[in-house]
Amino acid sequence: xxxxxxxxxxxxxxxxxxxxxxxxxxxxxxxxxxxxxxxxxxxxxxxxxxxxxxxxxxxxxxxxxxxxxxxxxxxxxxxxxxxxxxxxxxxxxxxxxxxxxxxxxxxxxxxxxxxxxxxxxxxxxxxxxxxxxxxxxxxxxxxxxxxxxxxxxxxxxxxxxxxxxxxxxxxxxxxxxxxxxxxxxxxxxxxxxxxxxxxxxxxxxxxxxxxxxxxxxxxxxxxxxxxxxxxxxxxxxxxxxxxxxxxxxxxxxxxxxxxxxxxxxxxxxxxxxxxxxxxxxxxxxxxxxxxxxxxxxxxxxxxxxxxxxxxxxxxxxxxxxxxxxxxxxxxxxxxx
Amino acid sequence: xxxxxxxxxxxxxxxxxxxxxxxxxxxxxxxxxxxxxxxxxxxxxxxxxxxxxxxxxxxxxxxxxxxxxxxxxxxxxxxxxxxxxxxxxxxxxxxxxxxxxxxxxxxxxxxxxxxxxxxxxxxxxxxxxxxxxxxxxxxxxxxxxxxxxxxxxxxxxxxxxxxxxxxxxxxxxxxxxxxxxxxxxxxxxxxxxxxxxxxxxxxxxxxxxxxxxxxxxxxxxxxxxxxxxxxxxxxxxxxxxxxxxxxxxxxxxxxxxxxxxxxxxxxxxxxxxxxxxxxxxxxxxxxxxxxxxxxxxxxxxxxxxxxxxxxxxxxxxxxxxxxxxxxxxxxxxxxx
DNA sequence: CTGAAAGCGCTTACAG
DNA sequence: CTGAAAGCGCTTACAG
Numbered sequence: 001x002x003x004x005x006x007x008x009x010x011x012x013x014x015x016x017x018x019x020x021x022x023x024x025x026x027x028x029x030x031x032x033x034x035x036x037x038x039x040x041x042x043x044x045x046x047x048x049x050x051x052x053x054x055x056x057x058x059x060x061x062x063x064x065x066x067x068x069x070x071x072x073x074x075x076x077x078x079x080x081x082x083x084x085x086x087x088x089x090x091x092x093x094x095x096x097x098x099x100x101x102x103x104x105x106x107x108x109x110x111x112x113x114x115x116x117x118x119x120x121x122x123x124x125x126x127x128x129x130x131x132x133x134x135x136x137x138x139x140x141x142x143x144x145x146x147x148x149x150x151x152x153x154x155x156x157x158x159x160x161x162x163x164x165x166x167x168x169x170x171x172x173x174x175x176x177x178x179x180x181x182x183x184x185x186x187x188x189x190x191x192x193x194x195x196x197x198x199x200x201x202x203x204x205x206x207x208x209x210x211x212x213x214x215x216x217x218x219x220x221x222x223x224x225x226x227x228x229x230x231x232x233x234x235x236x237x238x239x240x241x242x243x244x245x246x247x248x249x250x251x252x253x254x255x256x257x258x259x260x261x262x263x264x265x266x267x268x269x270x271x272x273x274x275x276x277x278x279x280x281x282x283x284x285x286x287x288x289x290x291x292x293x294x295x296x297x298x299x300x301x302x303x304x305x306x307x308x309x310x311x312x313x314x315x316x317x318x319x320x321x322x323x324x325x326x327x328x329x330x331x332x333x334x335x336x
Numbered sequence: 337x338x339x340x341x342x343x344x345x346x347x348x349x350x351x352x353x354x355x356x357x358x359x360x361x362x363x364x365x366x367x368x369x370x371x372x373x374x375x376x377x378x379x380x381x382x383x384x385x386x387x388x389x390x391x392x393x394x395x396x397x398x399x400x401x402x403x404x405x406x407x408x409x410x411x412x413x414x415x416x417x418x419x420x421x422x423x424x425x426x427x428x429x430x431x432x433x434x435x436x437x438x439x440x441x442x443x444x445x446x447x448x449x450x451x452x453x454x455x456x457x458x459x460x461x462x463x464x465x466x467x468x469x470x471x472x473x474x475x476x477x478x479x480x481x482x483x484x485x486x487x488x489x490x491x492x493x494x495x496x497x498x499x500x501x502x503x504x505x506x507x508x509x510x511x512x513x514x515x516x517x518x519x520x521x522x523x524x525x526x527x528x529x530x531x532x533x534x535x536x537x538x539x540x541x542x543x544x545x546x547x548x549x550x551x552x553x554x555x556x557x558x559x560x561x562x563x564x565x566x567x568x569x570x571x572x573x574x575x576x577x578x579x580x581x582x583x584x585x586x587x588x589x590x591x592x593x594x595x596x597x598x599x600x601x602x603x604x605x606x607x608x609x610x611x612x613x614x615x616x617x618x619x620x621x622x623x624x625x626x627x628x629x630x631x632x633x634x635x636x637x638x639x640x641x642x643x644x645x646x647x648x649x650x651x652x653x654x655x656x657x658x659x660x661x662x663x664x665x666x667x668x669x670x671x672x
Numbered sequence: 673c674t675g676a677a678a679g680c681g682c683t684t685a686c687a688g
Numbered sequence: 689c690t691g692a693a694a695g696c697g698c699t700t701a702c703a704g
Contacts, residue, residue: 006696006697008696008697008698009697009698010697010698018674019673019674019675020674020698021673021675021700022674024698024699024700025673027698028699032673033673049479051451052455052698053455053696053697053698054452054455054456054457054698055391055394055395055455055456055457055697055698056395056699057697057698057699058391059680059698059699060679060680060697060698061680061698061699061700062680062699075420075421075424075425076421081417084411085411088411088436092437092438097435097437097452097453098436099403099435099436100424100434100435100436101433102424102428116390116433117433118387119387119388119389119390119391120390120391120433121389121391143385283620284619284620287620287623287624287625288623289623344680344681344682345681346681354690355689355690355691356682356690356691357683357684357689357690357691358689358690360682360683360684361689364683368689373689388682389680389682390682391682392682392683392696393681393682393683394696395681395682395696395698396681396682396684396695397683397684397696398683398696
């Protein structure tokens with residue numbers, strides 16, 4: 001297992017008895033080379049085990065590399081797994097190789113990842129920003145001169161291609177659905193008020209109630225960690241309310257799952273005694289017991305759209321910025 | 337949005353009034369530079385928006401890049417999603433950036449991905465080989481002179497670090513469990529006989545039966561697509577058997593889910609009228625109805641172990657090859 | 673098609 | 689710390 005020396009184009013050229021320039025033309029698939037010469041050179045490459053150094057080539061020709069960076073929050077979150085699937089499929093199809101990075105919602109890691117991707121000379125970046133990007137980071141992002149598209153969360157004052165979904169509308173859909181079912185006391189469970197995702201859901205929640213002439217009762221809004229356990233805790237708290245709700249809109253499906261479990265522990269049957277609606281429509285939602293009514297946030301579609309935007313942007317730096325806001329969709333199941 | 341010219345180390349050096357060599361030492365964090373000079377230079381970098389060209393640096397210093405390739409079968413498969421999580425977390429922690437590629441079990445795509453990763457000068461590769469790697473590909477892989485670790489599937493005659501699980505033992509566990517529960521007619525449902533994963537499960541299935549003195553009944557072995565629908569079809573077929581089984585060992589949890597659904601359609605209650613066991617213990621398994629007894633294949637752990645092996649290999653090309661075979665684990669739930 | 677030269681952005685080694 | 693030179697593996701442009 002000794003380190004073999006890297007075979008260079010020059011080696012190939014010598015071996016095949018042609019000039020380096022010719023060999024270079026051949027690896028790049030130029031049509032102006034005689035078939036015979038080409039075959040001879042290709043044979044030499046095969047024999048010597050030549051591997052094209054795309055990195056050196058890109059550097060010399062100053063072309064954007066065929067590499068793209070994808071920065072997401074957390075690969076353990078099904079929403080981002082789905083998004084990753086969308087991005088990856090679309091990007092591979094377009095011939096890019098993808099670099100993956102996860103921020104765990106830390107601004108510092110986000111900064112670092114952006115730096116590293118830039119250092120690797122990626123041709124573009126798809127960024128799902130952390131919930132609190134520092135001024136500093138935002139300035140950096142604005143300065144970046146390679147194509148960049150934002151997904152899921154927008155950044156203030158940053159003009160970029162963007163694809164996300166309308167959380168406010170999604171929350172409204174969920175709550176309207178519950179109102180139509182006759183519910184008046186509707187809780188909003190889970191999530192933390194610092195995130196913009198929470199704020200927007202809250203906004204939709206309030207709008208739906210207000211339009212229906214229902215007063216907002218702050219005691220029905222219970223924050224929690226974004227997890228199953230968080231959901232269980234939140235529902236526990238709201239059940240202790242002197243006037244408990246007859247329905248719950250949950251921050252996301254994970255939280256909703258915890259809510260379902262918490263209800264059962266208390267002998268309350270979700271879907272019958274109380275209605276529960278989630279958010280995201282992740283793969284597990286139809287498997288919950290009862291199957292969960294939820295709002296689809298189309299993570300995969302967000303991913304593939306973002307990939308497409310990036311591809312267009314790479315092909316034409318001057319095209320107009322595009323902003324795609326996907327409309328969520330209510331998926332009614334047994335839990336409501 | 338005009339293309340700015342890239343700021344080089346030389347630009348920084350000029351701006352700070354030092355030599356390029358000094359600037360180079362500073363970006364690499366050399367300790368022999370006076371604090372004052374360092375600060376001045378760092379300030380210039382900030383001001384000019386310098387970004388280090390890791391690619392050029394690696395090329396010049398002929399160091400393996402801090403980049404690693406991960407080639408999996410299909411990102412839509414939860415098993416590989418989990419594996420990806422394991423790899424990614426471990427690798428990011430160790431300071432690598434990861435390139436992701438998916439083969440969709442195609443040998444041609446596998447070849448292509450390996451080439452591209454090599455062309456990008458990755459420092460190492462974690463490969464989950466497709467089920468039928470051609471002789472050609474195998475030869476290529478043997479010739480690769482950068483660190484490479486195989487995961488999930490081994491390749492004949494290829495000496496590489498490897499981490500996988502013992503499918504044969506896993507299948508035995510599942511079937512033994514059913515035998516202990518008193519079952520004698522146990523079906524093996526789903527999967528296709530071409531894949532080594534199927535063959536090994538079948539081997540374990542047969543061994544367990546034989547040891548218990550139960551004759552193997554080929555009519556209870558029904559192949560199918562590896563999907564929910566496949567599972568439903570397979571169970572339908574086996575229910576038409578003149579002597580239907582009282583238990584089923586399924587190729588994986590997906591197939592098992594289809595089996596559960598197929599049973600219910602026929603008015604048969606899984607977990608009561610018939611026992612069902614899956615394979616993989618994916619995230620959904622505890623959510624099925626009834627919760628699924630299954631064999632955990634520790635996808636995430638395979639990923640993190642593979643990442644560790646690769647890291648060790650990169651640090652020391654001469655260390656002895658390691659072969660890690662994880663033992664699967666039976667997780668008993670309500671379906672059996 | 674060839675051949676020699678210059679350059680992409682960096683590192684390395686060395687004399688000062 | 690500086691300065692000049694050489695080189696990583698490629699592409700580019702040009703005269704022949």
